[in-house]
Amino acid sequence: MCETVRNCRDLASIDADQSVTLHLGNQGRTMGFYQDHIVPHLISLAMRKETFAPYRRRTVSAASGRVLEIGIGSGLNLPFYSAAVGQVIGIDPSPRLLAMARRAGQGPAPEATFIEGSAEAIPVATGSIDTVVTTWTLCSIPDVAGALREMRRVLKPDGRLLFVEHGRAPEPGVRAWQERLTPLWRRIGGGCHLNRAIGDLIADAGFRVERLDTGYMRGPRPMTYMYEGIARPG
Numbered sequence: 595m596c597e598t599v600r601n602c603r604d605l606a607s608i609d610a611d612q613s614v615t616l617h618l619g620n621q622g623r624t625m626g627f628y629q630d631h632i633v634p635h636l637i638s639l640a641m642r643k644e645t646f647a648p649y650r651r652r653t654v655s656a657a658s659g660r661v662l663e664i665g666i667g668s669g670l671n672l673p674f675y676s677a678a679v680g681q682v683i684g685i686d687p688s689p690r691l692l693a694m695a696r697r698a699g700q701g702p703a704p705e706a707t708f709i710e711g712s713a714e715a716i717p718v719a720t721g722s723i724d725t726v727v728t729t730w731t732l733c734s735i736p737d738v739a740g741a742l743r744e745m746r747r748v749l750k751p752d753g754r755l756l757f758v759e760h761g762r763a764p765e766p767g768v769r770a771w772q773e774r775l776t777p778l779w780r781r782i783g784g785g786c787h788l789n790r791a792i793g794d795l796i797a798d799a800g801f802r803v804e805r806l807d808t809g810y811m812r813g814p815r816p817m818t819y820m821y822e823g824i825a826r827p828g
């Protein structure tokens with residue numbers, strides 16, 4: 595079953611798809627190398643696209659107070675935080691992306707602190723956060739419903755979830771492609787799902803969605819249907 599003690603321990607914390615790699619011998623090791631070493635660089639490169647910048651500016655500049663950024667990745671949002679932010683805490687499971695985030699440029703907000711961890715178990719006190727920020731992250735979290743419940747838990751009662759995400763498109767033809775492509779896309783794209791109904795997921799976790807703008811960004815339609823908005827913990 596597990597090839598090493600480390601793999602056995604990892605098995606407890608990774609999703610079913612990734613655990614398959616443990617049974618594939620050399621091919622599994624290749625996929626593990628790809629996920630740990632190549633994917634973080636691909637993510638960092640792909641997320642630098644200029645077309646994302648207006649979305650980042652709108653979403654991130656609205657944050658205030660004590661901010662928790664979920665899936666902070668290589669820290670590309672950091673320059674967009676305003677002086678209304680007192681503290682930025684960034685959480686991400688990838689040590690490589692966090693190392694890049696530590697080197698990323700900062701804006702007017704105070705220097706960020708980073709946690710290597712998962713949004714499904716946020717090591718932050720209940721009701722202690724003013725703003726949770728997620729940008730193109732809900733697509734990749736294995737237990738996204740559990741992660742959204744955690745985000746709601748850590749928010750103050752008058753706190754806000756600010757999000758910009760890609761997800762399920764309204765047209766049946768595009769949706770069919772999203773369903774078809776997602777199994778392969780998750781394997782090569784760091785767990786990214788193309789077919790998640792982001793607005794519904796946020797509402798189902800008990801948030802009150804205060805604003806939700808949807809529409810296509812430039813690019814292939816299965817990958818570019820955006821959900822941008824604000825939600826309150828209840």
Ligand SMILES: C[S@@+](CC[C@H](N)C(=O)[O-])C[C@H]1O[C@@H](n2cnc3c(N)ncnc32)[C@H](O)[C@@H]1O
Binds near residue numbers: 691
């Ligand atoms: C497409 S990248 C987006 C990165 C960043 N938010 C940005 O806008 O550039 C998805 C991010 O989600 C992170 N991620 C994946 N699973 C996660 C989890 N369980 N908890 C928190 N973040 C997660 C990945 O490590 C990666 O940094």
